[in-house]
Amino acid sequence: TSSAVAKGVSMPWKTRTSHPLDPLSATEIKVAVATVRAAGATPEERDSMRFIEVVLVEPEKHVIAMADAYFFPPFQPSLLPRVKGRPVIPSKLPPRQARLIVYSKKSNETSIWVVEFLEIHATTRGGHHRGKVISSKVIPDVQPPMDAVEYAECEAVVKDYPPFREAMKRRGIEDMDLVMVDAWCVGYHSEADAPRRRLAKPLIFCRTESDCPMENGYARPVEGIHVLVDMQNMVLIEFEDKKFVPLPPADPLRNYTPGETRGGVDRSDVKPLLIIQPEGPSFRVKGHYVEWQKWSFRIGFTPREGLVIHSVAYVDGSRGHRSVAQRLSFVEMVVPYGDPNEPHYRKNAFDAGEDGLGKNAHSLKKGCDCLGYIKYFDSHFTNFTGGVETIENCVCLHEEDHGMLWKHQDWRTGLAEVRRSRRLTVSFICTVANYEYGFYWHFYQDGKIEAEVRLTGILSVGALLPGEVRKYGTTIAPGLYAPVHQHFFVARMDMAVDCKPGEALNQVVELNIKVEEPGKDNVHNNAFYAEEKVLKSELQAMRDCSPLTARHWIVRNTRTVNRTGQLTGYKLVPGSNCLPLAGPEAKFLRRAAFLKHNLWVTPYAHNEMFPGGEFPNQNPRAGEGLGSWVKQNRSLEEADVVLWYVFGLTHIPRLEDWPVMPVEHLGFMLMPHGFFNCSPAVDVPPNTHESDIKETNGVVAKPVQNGLIAKL
Amino acid sequence: TSSAVAKGVSMPWKTRTSHPLDPLSATEIKVAVATVRAAGATPEERDSMRFIEVVLVEPEKHVIAMADAYFFPPFQPSLLPRVKGRPVIPSKLPPRQARLIVYSKKSNETSIWVVEFLEIHATTRGGHHRGKVISSKVIPDVQPPMDAVEYAECEAVVKDYPPFREAMKRRGIEDMDLVMVDAWCVGYHSEADAPRRRLAKPLIFCRTESDCPMENGYARPVEGIHVLVDMQNMVLIEFEDKKFVPLPPADPLRNYTPGETRGGVDRSDVKPLLIIQPEGPSFRVKGHYVEWQKWSFRIGFTPREGLVIHSVAYVDGSRGHRSVAQRLSFVEMVVPYGDPNEPHYRKNAFDAGEDGLGKNAHSLKKGCDCLGYIKYFDSHFTNFTGGVETIENCVCLHEEDHGMLWKHQDWRTGLAEVRRSRRLTVSFICTVANYEYGFYWHFYQDGKIEAEVRLTGILSVGALLPGEVRKYGTTIAPGLYAPVHQHFFVARMDMAVDCKPGEALNQVVELNIKVEEPGKDNVHNNAFYAEEKVLKSELQAMRDCSPLTARHWIVRNTRTVNRTGQLTGYKLVPGSNCLPLAGPEAKFLRRAAFLKHNLWVTPYAHNEMFPGGEFPNQNPRAGEGLGSWVKQNRSLEEADVVLWYVFGLTHIPRLEDWPVMPVEHLGFMLMPHGFFNCSPAVDVPPNTHESDIKETNGVVAKPVQNGLIAKL
Ligand SMILES: [Co+2]
Ligand SMILES: [Co+2]
Known part of the structure; x- marks a missing residue:
């Protein structure tokens, strides 16, 4: 395929250097800012421009399909819909675009601009780039994120x-x-x-x-x-x-x-623990494209969401790259506090929409934040006045041993087969004021994808009057009070189970266990069974967790079956979860209607990205966000399905959370359910055991390359 | 202290070689079996004896206190209640005892024997031992576990x-x-x-x-x-x-x-991942006594429960060894199936009480089952005819890196403090017929203890008639059907929060979030708070999980406070959980009444060990087990508290669970809650980061000792 493309087909610089989903480069950000600034009518207007966000306009899905079919790995022409006879090979990809949120310090106006990148000197590397304003509009009645x-x-x-x-x-x-x-x-x-x-x-x-x-x-x-x-x-x-x-x-x-x-003494008995990968990691990275153990995906990053995972697929033998999801990210979070007094009732931070998870990401350090063989990705942002800033080592990609993958020991023979689990972890960590959040996507050899949030940082505390005790929180030190609160996260998952990009062939099935009636077919009263129900439209698809009925949700392809004739699917398995504990009329819930259910499903729409609307601050914007979109009650029977999973924990502060809270874990799992014909982990090879590898100690004695070792 | 003991105090061999909680040695098992067999009245009776179980009689708690005060680490005299003036140093510990379950093949009778070990030639090592039958009684109407x-x-x-x-x-x-x-x-x-x-x-x-x-x-x-x-x-x-x-x-x-x-092809791209501890592990092991990162405990093992964790304590600065729990183990599990047809309705295995989790444990292999620096423990059992069998490498003890422990980055300065988490993991894995279960206790540097079960192995399947589909399960291959089922586990936790052995100064508090009424003190309607309620007696303490109210349970010391005056405590935080889905009149629930609630609390009683009774097979034994004990409704307001946490998952088989199910994880957490005055993890030292340790690559180049390396 790639040679077919090479033959005399003209390709602009962008397609050869940047995939349509690659985050904006530092140069692109610079060009975008300069282009918008130059479009300011007066010097005063130009001076008062503040750049809240400059981000890639992700292209339509068919453009992604075209790029992945002909211009970038996985070079998979089957991604494109077939045209009669043979596929049409496009000659080039459309130009990349940037979207800017600009705040005018002078007029208190927020505007959104789209800039298209033009190309000059296509053939010379580093040929200079130019931008063109495609559109601009003022958004009334909003306040964009703070800087x-x-x-x-x-x-x-x-x-x-x-x-x-x-x-x-x-x-x-x-x-x-x-x-x-x-x-x-x-x-x-x-x-x-x-x-x-x-x-x-x-x-x-x-x-x-x-x-x-x-x-x-x-x-x-x-x-x-x-x-x-x-x-x-x-x-x-x-x-x-x-x-x-x-x-x-x-x-x-x-x-x-x-x-x-x-003012203390540290432990002196933590002995070093090293993770060595003498032959390097099992992953391959080309630009932002990652391949590991039959998984492939692209890494993206935005100022608001931080890490984005695009185009998740699994190579399944002769069936080739099978798509699982088009785009995975955390799009919003809210931390409402339970104390009705000043200033706590005002604390209900929307850390993505009011601040930006990506913008506040850390620059990570080997050995401290990450152990093993690490591949880091940098991220570029605009700062408030339009300069480019880079967070180096912003996204961490590495492998982890994850214990037992599967085992069986035959009781007749004593013979055992056991496999160790390896997972690939992609993550970033950010600080929003006092709290830290780490966001992790783990890929497993058995087809699972785990989304995990790790919570740490410093509690948001208040002072007490001498002798005062408040029922809304915990006195964690003399005069110091940490109110009870909740942390909610929203994962947006644009699913594509066995779908080509943009294909609308998924549906969501809710599964609940039903207890069988007693009777002659159930004389021992032991019977129960799983009942499936298609969530047919958006209003039917506002659902909550129900551990007692083992409730979970399966995203199924409506046309593809596995070997027993069941529709192929991936299921969302909740972890521990909760709902808001504020009263139903709580003020902040007007901005956070999306917290009212754990699951929402919508048919994909290009502009439906942020569940509280793009600008949740200072305005309930009742007509925007998940709670309003679903009122259209669009059909989901056969759709390009987007899952919105809302999960949270209730944090009753402990003395042990002070001064820095030990990490709490929270998350959920995407699991193949009838997607494969059998366990995809059956082909993981066994490890040689200890006595077999005594001779291989020599491997370790060889000089170890930099980057292959990280010390705890 | 140890020198005080050495001075002229006579100690029998047992106290110098075996702690009162050490599992029976191979020799002791041999002696116990021989002693009981010799007590048989006739040759025929002796011949027909089958030895189901030979296990240590764990002594009264004051004996454990005495041993830990004067004869064994932690050598902590403060464990003993003070006698006026000065403590009385005991001259010796009582002899060890074994308890045997004997099944008579001839009479179909089950009997329980207690044998006390006598000592001959105390001063010579290896002096031969003798046993004396202390008691024996026939237990009517039971069937002991199968062999x-x-x-x-x-x-x-x-x-x-x-x-x-x-x-x-x-x-x-x-x-x-x-x-x-x-x-x-x-x-x-x-x-x-x-x-x-x-x-x-x-x-x-x-x-x-x-x-x-x-x-x-x-x-x-x-x-x-x-x-x-x-x-x-x-x-x-x-x-x-x-x-x-x-x-x-x-x-x-x-x-x-x-x-x-x-008949397949294995992956060839799993590159090796080595865990190297060049200075050895951070734990110290003396016999069955383990010390690691301020934690200490003893390892036990029984045929029925497998791994037992005794005497869990944490060294907390000048407060010394503070006790958390006296004894932790998994005492029963049940796997009921949801298909009412033959043979599935009969499948509701009590894998501990009908078979034995410990008896069916695996001999583990470095590099395959376990990675890193491993300390293994062997276990000894009697076989059916009274011989001694040993499972080598039955319990695995090792350290694991566990990612981020805590982090905070100051947004003003960009300065960050981050610590990596290390955990100590003690575990065993067993097979019961087709299924495998791994049981893990993880100890963390922040005071948490995690109990985890890993489920793997082969599904229990049935055949279908051609064309048949059953709603009670999943067709996982042509003609092959895996019925839906549940896996339940019971963790028994004899807690001792800030208690000396046997002290009855704990209580259990249930915590639920309450939503505040709207009104003038809650004008924004955001308020909620944690409400605490002491579980005053056994019948009040039959409780279920309630994620929506953030329900959890705190074991509090009734007399000890932290620096803000709150009673010190450890809380049980549920993971995902469920309840039986069978009808309330299901036949198997008569034997498994303990499944009806997620939490039970009892005051400690020496003989209340197994929630379905000691012999749950073939007899509902309505007068035995947790469901009957709690009918006494004993007071729990200030007690020696035992928690019984019942947790499970509902398993709807997937094609991906075949032929061997990838590991599922399930568990819960014990967390300090006001036990410490601040985070106990604040004193974990930082790691040097990558660039600081390039020089230390030499460490790795040194020859690595056997046992320090394990290869993936
Ligand atoms: Co919190
Ligand atoms: Co199962």
Whole structure:
């Protein structure tokens, strides 16, 4: 195929260097920003442009199919619908496009721009690129995500405000270097929060030492001061020292740096544990395309979602690359708090839509964040003023041993077959203010895909009056109080079970166990069975977990069967889960209607990406988001199915979560269910056991290449 | 302390060689069997003795305290209750005892014997031991667990039975070497199953090739033949060729051996992954005593439960060894099937009480079952006729890297602290007929203890008539049918949160989230809070999981508080769970009343070990087991608390579970909740990251000792 393409077919630079799904390069971001800025009508307008987000416009699915058929691996022409006779080989791919969210500091207007990349000097590498504005429009009544620059400016402005200094002085603090001002989005609680103003309501904290950058400043919340900041004009518009709450005493257990720097002693008996892959990893990476153990997919990254997994397929013998999903990502999360008092009732952060999971990703370090042979991917973003910033080592790809894959020992002969499980893990970690979230997609040799969130970081705490106890949380240190809260995550899964890109041949079946009636066919009363029900339309497909009926959901291809004649499918198996514990009329639920069910299903629509709408801050935008889309009640009987799985945990803080919370795990599983004809893991080869490999110790004694070793 | 003991205190051999909780040695088993056999009245009686189980009599808790205070690590005199003035140092520990379950092949009687070990030649090592019968009694109306010898004999008897051969011939099978007869316990479905006879109802399978010991014979179930075997006299007592069901065709996908031997091709791209601990493991083992990362415990093993974890404690700075639990194990499991037809309705195996999880444990292999630096423990058992058998490498102890332990990155400075999690894993794996179960206890650096079961092995399948489809299961290959079923496990946890052995100062608190009423103190309707309720007595403590209220249970010490004044505690956090799906009147539930709730709590009683009674087979024994004990409704307000956590999964077979099911994970967590004053993981030291350790590659280049390396 690739040679057919090579023969005299002209291809623009983009198709040879960037797959249509590759995230924007640093150069593309630069070009996009420059193009939009140049389109500003006046110097003043150009100056006031702030760049919230510059992101690839993902092309229509048939373009992806074309790219994967003829221009990029897996070079799979069968991905394209057949035209009579033979397939038509396209001569080129359409140009790439960027989408920009621009905030005007001057007019408080948010606009969305699309820029198309043109190509000059197609044949010379590094030939310079140009952009063309394809469209631009102002989006009324929204506030786009906040930027780190705004957070920093807001802190400075508050700390410079004389009445604030006065209030801090009343609390015994004169050194403003100790003070931390964490701007929080205001959300939407009343019309006063409406987006005609860009608002932030900071939380105040106060360190105890000015020369200790790693002191945990979140350990001293400053309560009783009401501050509201106009983030457009960067001025305080409301201020009141409402209530005097003394600062909590400095907690001797607040810090988390090593040993003496914390005021403690570290363990000395953690012996090193090394993971060595002397022959390198089992994966192959070409650009953003990854192949591993019959799996293949592409890695994407956006400022809002962070990691995106595209075009997930599994090579199944003579059936070739079989598609499982078109696009997997975490599109929103919400953390509502359970205390009705100031300032906690306002804490219901939408960390994707108000801040950006990808934008706040960490640069990861071998041996610390990741162990084994690591392949990292960098990510590029625009900063607030339009410069390009790069997070190096932002996405981590590596293999892990995962214990027993399967085993059987014959009791007659004592003969056993056992296989070890290897998994491929793709992940990133981000910080949103005090909390950390790690997002992981694990691929397994038995066809499973696991989505996992790891929660860690510092609790969001408040101060108590001396002697005060509150039922809405836990006193975790003297005077220090951590309110109860929930963490919700939304995984958006554009499924494509045995579908070519864009094919609409999936449906979702809900399965519940039914207890059989007693009677002559059930005399021992033991009988139960699985009942299947197709979720026929969007309103039927708003579903909750039900562990007692073993409820799960199978995405089935409507036309493809396995060897026993069952439709091929992948099932979504919930892990532990919950629903919002706030009252049904809670204010934040107007913006987060999508939390009301654990599962939603929609037919694919290009612009339905974010369940709380693209701009969830300061506006319930009742006409946007999952809760509104499904009111169309579109048919799902045979569709290009998108699953929205909403999962969460209720966090009742423990003393042991302080000062940094040990990781909590939460997630769910996608499992083949009648997708394969038998276990796809049956062909994993056995390991030689210990006594067989004593001779191979020599392998380890060889000099080990850099990057093959990571030390714990 | 140990020197104080050494000074002129006489100690018998047992105390210096065996801790009171150490499993019986091979010698002790030999002595116990010989002692009981010698007590038989006649040669005939002695000959007919069959030894079902020989197990240590675990001593009273004060003996354990005495041993741990003065004779064995942790050498902790504070474990003993203080006597006025100074503690009394005991001069010796009481002798060890064995408990034997003996089945008389002649009289069909089951008896329980206790043998005490006497000591001769205390001072010479290897001085010979003697036993003395302390007690013996016949237990009426029970049938003890089946033995592998009986299974083998039963198979031979059935295969020799001419009408059986005739029936097989009707099905086209004349070569009896192909035939597999798996005896199953009959359970109790009617008075015909009563224990006056020792009964088994075999399932029949038939291989296709006689010279292939690793062929998966479970792939051809033989249906329609009713066989009932008297296992005492080893004769067929019922036989009927009831219904002609043709053998299913040989499934080409039935086998699971490597590559060509299976008729397939194995993957060739799984590159080796080595786990190297160049400085050895971080644990220390002395006999059965294990210390790792502030944790300490003792390893035990019984034929019925398999692995037992005794005396779990955590070293917490100046507070020293703080006890968490006295004894942890899996005491029963049940696998009920959902098909009301023969033979499936009879399948509701009690794999601990009818067979024995420990007795059926595997001998594990480095590199295959376990990776990294492994410490194995052997286990000794009696076989049916009283000989000693040893399963080498029966329990596996090793460390695992477990990803991120905790992390926080300051958004102002970009500075991050991250720690990697290490866990200590103790486990064993067993086969019961077609299924495999791995049981794991994981200890973490943040104070968590995780209990995990891994399920794998071969589905229990039936044959279908040509064209037949059954709603009670999945057709997994042509003519082959796997009925839906559930797997339930019971973890018994004798807790001791901040208790000395035997102290009765714990209580169990149930926590549920309550949604706050709307009103003037909850104007945004966001409020919710955790409500605690002490489970005051046994009948109040029969509880089910409730994910929607975030329900969990905290075992609290009633007298010890943490730094904020909250009672210290450990909480049980459920994983995914379910309840039996059989009708409430199901026959097998009479024997398994304990499945009716996810949590039970009892005050410790020495003889309350097995939730379905000690002999659950062939008798509902309504007066025994958890369901009856709790009717006493004993107080739990301040008690020596035992938790019984019942958890399960509903298994709807997939084609992908065939021929060997990829591992499913199931479990729960014990987590400190206000037990510590802050995160116990804050003192885990950071890793040096990759660039810092390039020089240490030399470590790996050194010759690696045997046992330090295991290859994947
Ligand atoms: Co939390
Ligand atoms: Co099963």
